[in-house]
Amino acid sequence: MRITTKYLMLSALVTPFLSGCGTGLLSPKVDEGVIEYALSFPDYDPDGIMAGMLPERTTVTFSSDKQVAELSAGMGIFRTAMVTDNKAKAMDYHLSLMSKKMVAHMLPRDLLVFNKDSGIPTILFTNDVDTIAGYPCKRAIAVFSKIDQGEIDLWYTDRIDMKNPNWFGPFADVPGVLLRYDVVQYGMRMRLDAISVQPGKVDPALFEVKADHDAVPAEVLHHELAEVLGTFSM
Numbered sequence: 001m002r003i004t005t006k007y008l009m010l011s012a013l014v015t016p017f018l019s020g021c022g023t024g025l026l027s028p029k030v031d032e033g034v035i036e037y038a039l040s041f042p043d044y045d046p047d048g049i050m051a052g053m054l055p056e057r058t059t060v061t062f063s064s065d066k067q068v069a070e071l072s073a074g075m076g077i078f079r080t081a082m083v084t085d086n087k088a089k090a091m092d093y094h095l096s097l098m099s100k101k102m103v104a105h106m107l108p109r110d111l112l113v114f115n116k117d118s119g120i121p122t123i124l125f126t127n128d129v130d131t132i133a134g135y136p137c138k139r140a141i142a143v144f145s146k147i148d149q150g151e152i153d154l155w156y157t158d159r160i161d162m163k164n165p166n167w168f169g170p171f172a173d174v175p176g177v178l179l180r181y182d183v184v185q186y187g188m189r190m191r192l193d194a195i196s197v198q199p200g201k202v203d204p205a206l207f208e209v210k211a212d213h214d215a216v217p218a219e220v221l222h223h224e225l226a227e228v229l230g231t232f233s234m
Contacts, residue, residue: 029158029159029160029161030159030160030161030197030199031063031064031160031161031162032062032063032064032199032200032201032202033061033062033160033197033198033199033200033202034059034060034061034062034197034198034200034202035059035060035062035133035160035177035179035194035196035197035198036057036058036059036194036195036196036197036198037057037058037059037060037192037193037194037195038056038057038192038193038194038195039054039055039056039057039058039190039191039192040190040191040193041054041188041189041190041191042182042189042191043188043189044188044189053073053074053075054073055071055072055073058070058071058192061202061206062160062162062165062177062202063162063202063204063207064161064162064163065085065086065087065162065163066083066084066085066086066087066207067083067084067086067162067165067207068081068082068083068084068206068207069081069082069084077097077098078096078097078228079094079095079096079097080093080094080095080096081093081094081210082094083206083207083208083209084168085207086162086163086164086165086167087163087164089107089108089164089167089168090105090106090107091105091106091111091168092104092105092106092209093106093218093221094209094210094213095213095221095224095225096213097224097228100224101210101212101213101214102213102214102215102216102220102221102224103209103210103213103214103215103216103221104215104216104217104218104220104221105209105215105218106218108167108168110218111168111169111218113218113219113222114185114222119144119145119146119149119170120170121142121143121144121145121152121170121171122142122143122144123140123141123142123143123154123171123173123174124140124141124142124143125138125140126138126139126140126141130155132155132157132179132180132193132194133179133194133195133196133197134197135157135159135160135179135194135197136157136159137155137156137157137176137179137180138155138156138157138158138176139153139154139155140153140154140156140174141153141154142154142170142171149184152181152182153180153181153182154171154174154178154180154181155178155179155180155181156174156175156176156177156178156179157176157177157179158175158176160176160177160197162177165177165178166178169183170183178192179193179194179197180192180193180194185229186225186226186229187229188229
């Protein structure tokens with residue numbers, strides 16, 4: 001009787017703790033769903049001519065080995081969709097600019113031109129922890145060799161089960177999905193801060209190449225992006 005009583009008392013104490021863990025250490029990992037990020041531009045003049053055209057949100061739809069990051073700016077005039085196959089290490093980068101629609105199939109060597117602004121940093125791992133969008137995260141720090149390139153805090157989680165999620169960017173050594181970080185491209189610093197993670201089945205068709213986009217070399221897409229994003233830094 002004493003053993004049973006002690007067991008019931010222990011269960012009463014432990015059960016609320018387990019049920020309150022949410023996406024904590026004792027919960028299963030999520031391998032499909034959608035992450036929504038809030039976007040900000042720390043170095044950008046909020047009174048700039050193009051300030052109202054900058055995006056405020058982006059989403060990443062993911063499965064265990066694929067992801068698509070979608071972004072819209074300029075009231076929908078400018079759209080991108082980066083469809084990434086993490087297993088094959090390949091990306092189909094879609095760009096839609098008014099009536100112009102193109103897509104470039106990229107392998108790791110093609111992506112070097114997109115990361116040349118920041119280069120490949122040294123990643124320093126820390127013991128700092130935080131909770132972002134309900135998920136436990138650890139902090140790493142990206143240190144760049146360029147004197148004018150500041151350090152970047154990288155907050156990542158291992159509770160989203162995506163294989164090799166960062167292979168295509170400068171933070172490939174980070175062993176988890178990034179939920180808060182900065183990225184610099186074409187002279188613009190963009191800060192991404194996850195505000196929600198919605199687990200659930202995703203349509204495999206989202207990871208396919210869009211049929212209405214014309215295939216172009218990576219260099220052509222790079223040139224178009226440089227011209228378009230250059231207008232936002234006015």
